[in-house]
Amino acid sequence: MTQNPYLWLIPVLPLAGAAINGVFGRQSSKKAISTIALVFPGVAFALALWIAARFSSAPAPYYFDLAHWIRAGNFQADFSFYLDQLSLVMLLVVTGVGFLIHIYSVGYMSEDDGYYRFMSYLNLFMFFMLTLVLAKNYLLMFIGWEGVGLASYLLIGFWFTKDSAAAAGKKAFIVNRIGDFGFLIALFLMIQHFGSLDFTRVFAAVQHLQPEVAGTGLLTSIGMLLMVGAAGKSAQIPLYVWLPDAMEGPTPVSALIHAATMVTAGVYMVARSHVIFERAPGALTVVAVIGTLTALFAATIGIAQTDIKKVLAYSTVSQLGYMFMACGVAAFSAGIFHLMTHAFFKGLLFLAAGSVIHAMGGEQDMRKMGGLRKKIPWTFWTMFMGTLAIAGIPGFSGFFSKDEILLATQRANTPLWILGVLTAGLTSFYMFRLLFLTFFGEQRFDEHHVHVHESPRSMVIPLVVLAILAVGGGWMAAPLLWGKANYFAEYLSPVFVANQEAPAAAAESAGGAGVLQALLGAPVIAGLVGLFLAWWFYIRSPEAPRKLAASLAALYKLLSGKYFIDELYAAVIVRPLVWISDRILWHVVDEGVIDGTVNGVARVSRESGDRLRHASTGNIRTYAAWILIGVVVFTSLLLWMVS
């Protein structure tokens, strides 16, 4: 554990940028805003790279205690930062992809009048994400957790004049809060039982926890609650409804927050608390099941979507499902690896979709696109790279990370593996459907309305860089194919030292056979089948999808209606809640009880005062009589008591 005094600078720099833009943004020029917005995260990214370069020189985990924060009895929580292999990966992903998206959004948002506000929000988001990643204890992580939620609310609802955007922002924030509720209770349990929230101390306490205590479901309950938090943040089955609506925000936001960084926070948190999950098998299986189900479920919805960003949103949900499936089968390094590659190609896909929308003048409905291959060649080729990567075509990053997960799942429990493979097929089908609908076929828009133009350089450069990363990102794990250990897993091994003996080792033994099997494995086949089907439906016979949709009308309506989950939630939760608060809380409790008592007291005193008024008639003899009665009563009382 070596002290690294620069750790706290990384999160603070974007904060400074956000503050400066926020305060002085209104009156400074666009150029000044963009320079500030880019310089601060850029320096943070450079700092991160510098640390990464010198990473191997000093013993692994760096830590730095910035300041004391809470000293309550023996409970202690400080502003202290922690960097090990896992958080370094996250750090690089966040700062790298974040920086690229900053450059992209300079171009994308330049003509928007709330420009300075957008930029300061982005920087603010970076600050919170970095605190979350670099936190040394759960409490600081929780600050980041909440901050990120806040930033996503601000950014989703950026065009707050639009009702749908404002509603989507609120929805995102509330659903996140529900997830955070579970997360908080987990924290309280930790404080109660482990006396601290510091990672090292908690994990040490968990390590030598007697089995019977763990047996009592303490760790399982903590695990489950953490999963609820993660589900809220990373849009898993029960709490995923906010992500599709979050597409209301500008595209760079979707790219940065809802693809690359924020949604992965849940996965990072689960990975970070792998010690707890390993000793709570029940919680782990739950994670796996939720992950797989979400993946399959989101993929099925993705097929029937017509809005380009909705398709990508559901694909993000399903890819996150994959990551949780990986964590669920204790293949944390595979999950993180997929997280990284996903950040690259999903970020790329979103930005490309952004430039397509930019080109189409804001049009997002795929049915009104088509044949853009020639008009926006750069966007097309980068998007094509991304689609290949996400579909898991061998050679691209998606293939390596997804197959490693499926490999681990295959070994862990086969039913999940089958679902995984099916989802892989569906993934490639809807991705290529998207690609063919937008770029191939005839133009389904009239030329002079929408004059399609390629995006400016500031948007294209990030696309290209991300395309390179999306393709090259996977090769880190390439050695797996020819028998050597997976470089990425090895790199992360010190963090997940606990399950050293688990799948990674197995991967080594089956090194040689792995190459061929990996190549001809089920997922690749499923991917190709998905490709062929998409080609068949959308290139060969464009009317085929309509016929199929007509024949399976019910199923199609169900899918396009997103299984009516939103309506279900509204009916089951929202409407009764509103009814209760309106009928009962408002009329009965508020008016009846509270106002009742207050007005009641006033009425009682007024009426009693009124009645007593008649007693003071001004007649002295009446007063005398009353005094006498009083005296008599008291003396008799006294005498009665005395005797």
Place this chain on the structure above:
Amino acid sequence: MSITTFAIVSIIKSIAVIFVLLTAVAYSVWLERKVSAHIQNRWGPTRVGPFGLLQPLADGIKFIFKEDLTQPYVYKTLYIASPIIAVVCAITAISVIPFGNAITIGPITTPLQITDLNIGLLLVLGITSMGVYGVALAGWSSNSKYSLLGGLRASAQMISYEVSLGLSLIPVLMLAGSFSLREIVNKQQHLHWNFFYFPLGTLAFFVYLISAYAETNRTPFDLPEAESELVAGYHTEYSAMKFAMFFMAEYANMVTVACLSTLLFFGGWLGPVFGPPIVQSLLPVVWFCVKVFFFMFLYVWVRWTLPRFRYDQLMAFGWKVLLPTAVANLVATGLIVAWKPDIWLVK
């Protein structure tokens, strides 16, 4: 001395004292008319008996036979009651006055005093304060403006001077150390009369005398029943016998005041005593009578020389001059007595 003998003796004494008092009252009227006449250079009553000595008898008979008319608008009961109250209060004051020391007739020796209460002086004060009722009620019950005003003024005057009277007596009490009049006199042996307790005793005496004059509505302070002012003050509506009663009450009060002043300030019956025992026991009484006569003479003398006070002057003098001097005197004597109990400036 059994109860019965005590009762008989006291009855005899009280009859004797009342008889003496009534004759004294009658002859003080005579005295007043004679002295006032001589002051005004005329003879006064001379026809009825030698030197007009029977004049009071004649007046008494006159009053008895005069027509006693009671007005219809008068508040009957109180109209009749008030003269009675006045006379009763005036006479009961005498009961406590000692006019000589003991006298032994045969087996019985009794103090020359109806009763010796150890709160004698207080009783006298009480009785005089009750006297106010007679005057006030008389004024009110005769139901006419003049008498009402006269009654109010008289009682107001008596009340305000009563305060300074009481305060002026306290130095005497300090010197004597007891309320009983006999005790006070005995303290004034060997010419240690309180009057000679210069300067405080004398000052006390003069304050007492002035407030006593006001108490009895005499001379400078007789505004309420002055003829020129309010016709006859509170007893305008009264006639004949009731009028005579008021007159008697007034003169009885004068006698009481005279007796008190002699007892308190001029050593009562103390004086040179010589001769056989019978003479010795009677001489103190003679001395006492001489002193009382002197004060009666003083009364009349002052009445026919000094002009009358106006009502506001009267009240102002009472509250703003007399009362402060009385209090100052009281404080001074208190200090002196506390400092040196038996100091006599004039030996």
Place this chain on the structure above:
Amino acid sequence: MTIPLSAYLILSGILFMCGVLGFLIKRNIITIFMSIELMLNGVNLSFVAFAAQWHALSGQIFVFFVMVVAAAEAAVGLAIIIAVYRTRETLNVDQVNLLKL
């Protein structure tokens, strides 16, 4: 010959009750005021009676204080009655019931 203490107390009780009754029945303010004085006198009597019984002179001292207070009260009370009479032209207590000046 001795008189039982209760005799005195009964007498003071009767006086007190007459005072209270007077206070209630009478309509003339001055008479009401007098009945208060009567009550005080009743109390004085019981004071002196108890002082005599317990051989404690302090009982009598209290009588003086009661008198002083009664005197002060009478003075102020009568002044008030005069003031009331001047504004209300009546002494009947039932007519003096305007709860304002």
Place this chain on the structure above:
Amino acid sequence: MHLILFLFFGAICVAGAVNLLVQRHPINSALSLVVVMASLAGEYLLLGAEFVAAIQVIVYAGAIMVLFIFTIMLLNAGEEERSKGSRVAILLGIPGVAIGGVLVAWTLLRHSNTASVPMFALPGDPRVIARLLFRDFLLPFEVTSVLILIAIMGAVVLASKPESVARPSAAEPAPREIRELVASGKER
């Protein structure tokens, strides 16, 4: 013999008190009160408290009652007329007095076995009383003197003519207005 005297004075007291209630004219009740006070002085003498008796006569009968008679005379209060007055006073008052009387009697009878009071048991000698008054009860003595001073000032201010009391000229009509109100005899 003392019992006879006690009963005699007691009878006068009670007669005076009852007369105070019965009489319609305040002057009569005032005089009956004077009689009560004088007879009480007699009672005190029987109990041996001479000084108290004297003071009672001087202060109570001599000064306070004179004040009362003065007021009656000044305001020439007439007969008491039968105004309806307050029913409560009668309805509650009379039973109240009755119950009070019963209570007093009950307590007295229950304690009737207390020691009887020897006559002249306690010589109320002024000397002893003075010592008590000016030593043990000096503070109350001073306080009462202040009380008396305040009472005097109060009485003077209250009873003085309205002109001397700062009366705002504007409020001149007040008395007439009130008089009419009262004259109309509006009963509450």
